[in-house]
Amino acid sequence: MSLMPKLSTILALSASLMAATDAEVISFLKKGIGGNPNITNVQIEVSGKKNLPAMSGWQAYFMSIEADVKQGGSTRHINQNGTYFVNGNVIAPELINVKTGERYNDTVSPDFSSSFYTKSNRISGEANATHKVAIFSDPLCPFCRRYVPEAIAYMAKYPKTFALYYYHFPLSTLHPAAVTLTKAAIVAEQEGIDNAVLHLYKVDVNASEKDDQKILNAFNKTFGTKIDLNDIRRPSVVNQFEFDQKVAQSMMVVGTPTVFFNGQKDASKNKYKEIKVK
Known part of the structure; x- marks a missing residue:
């Protein structure tokens, strides 16, 4: 409401x-x-x-x-x-x-604080890359599932040009299953699984599913992992999840995907494509 x-x-x-x-x-x-x-x-x-x-x-x-x-x-x-x-x-x-x-x-949005560009949120590129791109996304958002993997794959090819930061922003009212999925992805990230966010968009699960175990089963099937309920309740996982939500709130993010390019909201979501890369 x-x-x-x-x-x-x-x-x-x-x-x-x-x-x-x-x-x-x-x-x-x-x-x-x-x-x-x-x-x-x-x-x-x-x-x-x-x-x-x-x-x-x-x-x-x-x-x-x-x-x-x-x-x-x-x-x-x-x-x-x-x-x-x-x-x-x-x-x-x-x-x-x-x-x-x-x-x-x-x-129009508030200025993107430099403190939001954390190491744990950077999924590709060098910290001192020419351009900083921040993506807020829900892995079960239909548009996100088309847009985000393509954007990630493209920018990852140019680590000196793009530092890509990702913030988990599940729309719990629309996609209840996304909350558990994103927490499982944070576990995978913290355990050093490569391209955890990219693979997150391949998980096949009903967006309306509310049974955490069924959601984890779908996640583990895609990732080949054995993440369980205790894993997604770890303090480090909860802290990262809450941090992402706080950043989204500070930046007035209400929908997904929301993209910021060099600290400014990118309504087109495609400014990264306008950059000449080598």
């Missing part, structure tokens, strides 16, 4: 002639979300802001939103990120450049 208010048009934040403050933006969104009686304990923070040079006066607001949501007879806690655009006392849920057609929701 999305907590984002359905603001179909640009709305006034307040009657003030001055630029809206962070507090006003938060208050406006709280009123919109809190208007739903099934949503309580709404907490909203501004996690970052970025000016849009091509759209004078506009700023992208990166928001962290938490709330308790009642669905049926149960209540669950939801933590989501969202991007809004603010200009003076006006807020918009999306912003499109009418001259270029650029949809800023797709292209």
